[in-house]
Amino acid sequence: MPYGYAGRILHVNLTEGSLSIEEPDERFYRKYMGGSALAMHYILQEVPAGADPLGPENLLVVSVGVLTGAPISGQSRVMINAKSPLTGGIGDSQGGGFWPAELKRAGFDAIVIRGQSPKPVYLWLNDGKAELRDAAHLWGLITGDAERAIREELGDAKVEVLQIGPGGEKLVRYAAVMNMSNRAAGRTGMGAVMGSKRLKAIVVRGSGRPEIHDREALSKLARWGVEHVDDIHGTAVHGTAFGVPGQQSSGGLPTRNWTSGVFEDFENLSGETMSATVLKERDTCYACAVRCKRVVEIDEARWKVDPLYGGPEYETVATLGSYCGIGDLSAVCKGNELCNMYGIDTISAGATVAFAMDCYEHGILTDADTDGLELRFGNAEAMVKLMEMIGKREGLGDLLAEGSARVAEKLGRGADKLVVAVKKQELPAHMPEVKRSLATMYAVNPFGADHMSFEHDPAYSPTASPQGLERLAALDLVDPVDVLTLDRNKVRFGYYTQCVYSALDTVGTCQFVWGPAWQLYGMNQLVDCMRAVTGWDVSLFEIMKVGERRLHMLRAFNTREGLTRKDDWLPARCFEPKQGGASDGYAIGVDELNQSLDWYYQMAGLDDQGRSTVGKLVELGLDWVADKL
């Protein structure tokens, strides 16, 4: 069997406590390739419309892809899908680490989890065998403690643990699924779904050394990557937060709940500052030469941070930092540690606190609501405190655990105007007001606002290099794209690169290492990699179609849940002029966004309400999905 797929999918019924293994044929893997597309194959067939995302009818699929675990940079990502308790539509989240590669070594491509266990359990996969084990003693433990306990119990320090923290157990609507206690599949609340099923962890260990079709070709490609890793110097050396100064100078650093795109203390939050101050070391995922992950350590009484929990990404320094008007990097690192301990998404957590601060500043939340916590912008103690309270669902944290959109619904009094979310998911730290294509792409992404689902506006990416332009040409993007307008060609750029990123989340490939333009490897090299690993004579056309297929599968789920064009829309704040800096006065126009949706829908094969046409589904080999709508 080619390495590309382990050939085994584990099916778990937690209600019954039963396990079974499916061995799909090669065509199945060629068509879905892994990740979200593979997951949706099961979810669309089994989850009934209107299912409670936190009930036994929801399906949770944890998967890797055909390249996962290949010994080359950026090929160890896990994808998690289920109906989202945050958005009410489809959920989708990814994380890195060593767990994904280890799952493949243990002999599995995916785990399809049904039902709901009567008591806490964990799943133990070891060299092709699978077992459900009691997790009563683990329930309630923070991630680091649970991981330690599991390793001790199994007598193997090298088992990899994918788990939820107390946030997931308590059904925080944006609870993450963690691994290594510092890698988060953070978005859309997949941790809450796992918690609702009372599944604490999936623990894997394998001794398999799967066959590579052409090991020499793969080694050559891997060596090329090592030699060229300096091309993405910024991310590699200073982590994703290297981008803070660039965001600031373009006016694109979301500040004080999205009222401004510039933050006076931005320098405190940059990757370079982190490198120069709290950084203990650079960490990596399986076989990756980029080493973008941060490990910070702080040994002050006020913000003591355990390096076990890693360090903040760009999104986190923004959401816990500038969103909240906080320029204290140590506080951000502490907040990040708590999010990872409790297993909650730093983006939604930080953005929800920023929203709460905005409500407080407007008098919509009062001291009565906050139990005396003075929830003003810039209050670092309050932010840190709330991270723990959300993770434990204590006091105000219990309310904020619902996410900003649901909090606003409960509060009323105009709080909805302060929510910065799409499909109830809080916006990540890239501003559509500045990178204009993000307006459309945030709006249409099936699982709510997401920054890792398309290539950002070319003016703000290093795509102007000859290498970047050549790579874009291979994606048929040869025409120059205008900056700062949301014109037709910008929407095209968004749609094509959305298909690219969707393919990456299907194949299960890190988007900082492989991608359409500035990444270490380009998409034609992904074709080379897939050929070397699987032996398939695969093409970029095929990979792009797999990406498009996943997008339509995700959207089909939403259609069945009743989501329509009105849900493909931006929050009010994006239409309000930003204050100060390079983006002073910038705002999205209602007509501009509406027009771009029309173009996007036509490009993507959707009707004017954003539903996939039958012909488009058939074109993508999804005739069976058409029959389900």
Added chain:
Amino acid sequence: MPYGYAGRILHVNLTEGSLSIEEPDERFYRKYMGGSALAMHYILQEVPAGADPLGPENLLVVSVGVLTGAPISGQSRVMINAKSPLTGGIGDSQGGGFWPAELKRAGFDAIVIRGQSPKPVYLWLNDGKAELRDAAHLWGLITGDAERAIREELGDAKVEVLQIGPGGEKLVRYAAVMNMSNRAAGRTGMGAVMGSKRLKAIVVRGSGRPEIHDREALSKLARWGVEHVDDIHGTAVHGTAFGVPGQQSSGGLPTRNWTSGVFEDFENLSGETMSATVLKERDTCYACAVRCKRVVEIDEARWKVDPLYGGPEYETVATLGSYCGIGDLSAVCKGNELCNMYGIDTISAGATVAFAMDCYEHGILTDADTDGLELRFGNAEAMVKLMEMIGKREGLGDLLAEGSARVAEKLGRGADKLVVAVKKQELPAHMPEVKRSLATMYAVNPFGADHMSFEHDPAYSPTASPQGLERLAALDLVDPVDVLTLDRNKVRFGYYTQCVYSALDTVGTCQFVWGPAWQLYGMNQLVDCMRAVTGWDVSLFEIMKVGERRLHMLRAFNTREGLTRKDDWLPARCFEPKQGGASDGYAIGVDELNQSLDWYYQMAGLDDQGRSTVGKLVELGLDWVADKL
């Protein structure tokens, strides 16, 4: 400059007798790649809606592609586009030979011809220089004589001559553009457009040996082809007519104006019979190892055939043979010779004669109309006689030179029910009743029924080989396709392979040598070839998009001419049950075809009237086309 494009496009204004040279940038070639797509860039911008196809407003573009002339099999094709005098929509035709490679050696990628010359001229291109020369002495000559005269006049036996015969001069609506006196760009009447402009010939000679980016890689690919040419044994050894017995056994050999799919004398018409009887030698196009071209010689008084005019293809043995109920291979060869001498399309010529025979059998045409010619099915003498009469527009030939649809309009009396054409272009010799996907693909093809614009039903192609299946998988076609029904997946198969073939007609690649499944080289090898030749890091995605781009450019032209869904339809006879053989009783259903159009339109990004949506045009980088509709 990379070899992929010569970098020079010749612009000719025949009204003024002026010439100029344009040198587009590399992005232009990357986006359009040559052929039809490049041609449509000019035609859509310049030809006004409603232009007389035979008037000075029509533009005639003769082009090659980025790979043309590369020393490897199947890379010497010329593409010709203009508004069609046969269909009233866009015209599009291709031919092989040595002329295309020679044009590139002469330093040109395309010739854009405007206006109308007051007197016959020919164009002489020699190593980057271009000249218009008097052609009064050539006007009226059959192709072989004109070619000889031009070579003598220029004192160079190696000039290559693309020309029209008397058929083009006389504006036969399906006049061909010939080269070598035996290679025809036959369809849609491009020869008539050339004739209307009084341009007798385009003569080329070049000493350039253009640079190849990676000559070693190209040589390796060329050698691979030579080693594997036996894989397409049938076409190589017996020419395209090798397929006659297969068509007969599936009931797909159109007989007696499409009333039956079996012909009792089919064995007389097969490639094997040709090889065993009249074949003089196998001929080839530039650098091609396949050598599919036939050269026949007959030295009987009755049907004396000069080998200069080559030999019949499968289409020709069917249209001059079984269409007319004629099983005499020598008569077919004679008819073929006359078509090539006079420069008329064998398919439309043969099919129009078969239609006339049908009219005669039905009493719609009488002896008074035929000047006593007994126009019954099987009358070989009548068929041969009519080929010359059409070429000269003499007697009944003058009427039949209008094509079957216009003849029926003139005759009335129910003759329209006997017309077997789409968009007034006669059907080629593959039956949608048997290969069901052809129903949709004939109907939707922008320049009328055409058999070289998509892959035929997989059941009737050797795609079931592991190699064919792997190649289809690279086109994202991994699901099995049902035979004999026009289901959704069949339409998908048609649409995807239509994009492939459209790309081949853009790049300018022979479809018997390069293609999606059974051909000598697969599409991933086309990517390799283009990389080796041009140095671009091109992808199959990009090539597929170029194919899709061309299709929408062709269709946009038709939309502007008022063609709509009603023009995407099959002739009445396809809905009538066939008689006898394996296809006895087979017919296309009206609902079946209608439903397939709905699916096709949605897949292709068309509205329900078959017009490209704005979003789809933008998606293909054709925002400027959207602005013209």
